Amino acid sequence: MKNKQIIEFNIDEMIFGGESLNLTEFDKKVIMKGGIIGQKVKAVIQKKRKDKIQAKILEVTEKSYLETEDVCSNFGRCGGCTMLSVSYENQLKLKTEQLLKLFHKFGHTEIENIDVVGSPIQKEYKNKMEFTFGNEEKDGDLLIGLHRKNSSMSIVDVEDCKIIDEDYRKILKTTGEYLRKQGLPHYHIMSHEGYLRHLVIRKGINTEELLINIVTTSQVDFDLTDYINILANIELNGNIVGILHTLNDSFSDTVTPKKIEILYGRDYFYDILLDKKFKISPFSFFQTNTKGAEVLYKTAMNMIDGEKNLIFDLYSGTGTIGISMSQRAKKVIGIEIIEEAVEMAKKNAIANNISNVEFIAGDVKEEVSKLSDNPELIILDPPRAGINPKALKDIIDFNAKEILYISCNPKMLVQDLIILKESGYEIKNVKGVDMFPNSYHCETICYLSLK
Incomplete structure (x- = not known):
């Protein structure tokens, strides 16, 4: 096979992050963006490597046995809803399988299963x-x-x-x-x-x-x-x-x-959100699935036992997590790089009569090292790019008894978990929460405790 050659094959497997594989029809595995297990596709070879062939899907020539749902007029052309054609029950099954394989790929084989909690609404959910x-x-x-x-x-x-x-x-x-x-x-x-x-x-x-x-x-x-x-x-x-x-x-x-x-x-x-009112500015981060966010935060809170003296809420956005968790702590300190979001968080705390939260504007990798108090629990909810290595080192140095890591990009989470485990933490619980129905994305919550 040569670069730019067009080939036709079946999709045998999907991997977390929106990629798919053919494992059976060629001497090397073929990997590409998009695709649903069971589809027959026509693709062009982009790169040949020692262990794999990188290809680009040109068209789906035969639908998957999983594709049973109605779609919009631009499904397959728009890059948004990659799994709109698959029933929601099967979407959750696929995400569960892919998440578990991702954890095992990075050595977290102690995790035997991961439940993915579904979104209360699967259509018209974007805010x-x-x-x-x-x-x-x-x-x-x-x-x-x-x-x-x-x-x-x-x-x-x-x-x-x-x-x-x-x-x-x-x-x-x-x-x-x-x-x-x-x-x-x-x-x-x-x-x-x-x-x-x-x-x-x-x-x-x-x-x-x-x-x-x-x-x-x-x-x-x-x-x-x-x-x-x-x-x-x-x-x-x-x-x-x-x-x-x-x-x-x-x-x-x-x-x-x-x-x-x-x-x-x-x-x-x-x-x-969870009976609390939030003021949101044009560029403030707020979970894009409000009903799903309520499930996410309830799931996260259920992983935590008892009340904490001090919680750090890092990458705190408009304060949704910190304010929601404030009832479980004597004090919460949040750090967020977007000043506009911090101002909203402060106003949201006042509007909800929450007095035990404090929000700091700044980059986590710089601000967290300035904090002197030791928290019992650190909540991490970083952006898709993950946690800066310096910030992660400073976070580990607090020796917090518990860490609750909420990730919109589990590919970064599983890498950070290697470092956290090497530093004495062990994974106690992992759950997925489907904040993004009809796409390949999935939010993941990981609860860790210090040995």
């Missing part, structure tokens, strides 16, 4: 979506949607997306219809020219409050008054509490605010 302006084909009509799978330049329409609710779909459709009439150019990431970049919609699932943020460059001076009035007149289930205009002239294809202007209402919204 935040970041859509991109662009087109599917060069010089095509303006679209607002998501990147096409394996393409950073092409956008696909997602107006019938099944993981967002009807309010999102109406806002998307209305925005697209209005802005197409204005003839405004979308931003091109290669030439760095254009105006329209992103549309970010956030919604309080338990409050029905909507915050809309249109992100543009400063290259065009356009009056958005008519757009605001049109949005205000859409018949929605929820209530628009704020419309923002964010200027972003960075070259990066991310929402990087240079300036934020409030066009209507306010620049925050509220949601309720």
Whole structure:
């Protein structure tokens, strides 16, 4: 076989992180992004290595025996819902198998099984979506949607997306219809020219409050008054509490605010999590599945025995975990790098009459070493990139009796567990919580104690 050769084969196995394998039809295993066990696919060889062949799926020529569910019009083209076609029961089974294999691959064979707790809702669960302006084909009509799978330049329409609710779909459709009439150019990431970049919609699932943020460059001076009035007149289930205009002239294809202007209402919204009210700003982290987050935190709290004198809540975001755990501690100290999120966390503590929490703005790898008190429990909820090695060393040096590690990226978790075990900790309990139905992602909670 040669590079760029097109081959056809069956998918034999799925591995955690959204990759799949063929193990039986060639002299080496074939590994690729995407794919569902049982599918027959056509793929192109990208790289040949000593022990494997790297390939890219071009098309699915035969569906899997697991694919029994209805899908949206762009399933397979949009890179979002990789397992929308699989029943939710089977999705949980696949995630359970993949998580256990991942733990065993990194030497954690003492874990004999991992329960994956399902999300209370599997469709229309997202409380935040970041859509991109662009087109599917060069010089095509303006679209607002998501990147096409394996393409950073092409956008696909997602107006019938099944993981967002009807309010999102109406806002998307209305925005697209209005802005197409204005003839405004979308931003091109290669030439760095254009105006329209992103549309970010956030919604309080338990409050029905909507915050809309249109992100543009400063290259065009356009009056958005008519757009605001049109949005205000859409018949929605929820209530628009704020419309923002964010200027972003960075070259990066991310929402990087240079300036934020409030066009209507306010620049925050509220949601309720485990009977506590949280104020959420445009760029604050908040779990994207609110109902799933309630399950996540309940599951985490059930792993902890008794009340603690001091808990460290590292990577604390808007304070959701620290505030939720405050009833289990005399004091909670949270550290979060995003200052805006820290301010929200402080306000959230006051709003919920919580007086035993303290939030510090700064990088965990720098701030944790400044703390002098020794906690009984350290809660870790790092970003997808994981924990900085220096921060992990400082965390270990506290010799906390217990560590509760919540991870949105179990591939980083299993690596950090090697270091934690070498430092005297042992794994007591592991559970998965499916915060991302219809995708290959899964949140994982690991409870450790010091020997």
